[in-house]
Amino acid sequence: MDAPGSNAELRAFLHGLPGVDQVGAEERAARLAARSIKTTAKARAIDLAISMVDLTTLEGADTPGKVRALCAKAVRPDPADPSVPKVAAVCVYPDLAGVAAGALAGSGVAVASVATAFPSGRAPLEAKLADTRAAVAAGATEIDMVIDRGAFLAGDYLAVFEEIAEVKRACGEAHLKVILETGELATYDNVRRASWLAMRAGADFIKTSTGKVSPAATPAVTLVMLEAVRDFHAATGRRVGVKPAGGIRTTKDAIRYLVLVNEVAGPDWLTPRHFRIGASSLLNDLLMQRQKLTTGAYAGPDYFSLD
């Protein structure tokens, strides 16, 4: 798909996308969420969900020690059980990307870093590019950028497009996840438009939320984004990933998202390469439910180290 020549052209494209049937999207997401799965499938789903977690800490109070502890947990979620898969990535602020890179070296767990003035995205482009380059130089192989929601809501789609394209260039080999902050986009139509805009500008993943705005990830918003990646793949042959993030805390929720992925985008997306769950406190529940399935008893939250 060619780069848009003007804001008017991009606007015509985005507003020409089919509208989202809000009631239909919410009903379908709720219906899929209500599906039950067999115990054997649940065991597989829990391990798949663990392998898709972007284990996240994005607090002003984060320390190198906390990040190192999180990295140890990412590589070996349950020290007593080596059969538990490692998570996909550890996600941190750019100034802690180097600490994470040191702790995760050779582990196969990726270093993801938020960038571009996360979470508000309110900074000059040069600052955002510097933020991105610093994270990559420190060892991040995945960049989670936020879009300029102000520009998007003002209809300045080309500015948003060009900023994403510039950040993608600044990423070099690093993969780019583009956070839409769907809780600020007001309508499902806007979620669909922002998804297409981000994908056309070069996103490797589209991500729902920063986790700092409510509502964060919801099944209906994720369904709309999964439809967008499916349709973008049909139109271009490029498979973009999806990452719901924010407020996902239980195994039940995680499995609901996996059912959505399978039913809406299809099984080709059921891999950490194309689907992630951004979460700060989901992993312990996945570990508890996994242990319950294996041993028939809960170990209790005290057994596992803090997320």
Ligand SMILES: O=C[C@H](O)COP(=O)(O)O
């Ligand atoms: O990207 C991930 C989010 O910031 C995590 O949000 P959470 O703390 O609600 O799990």
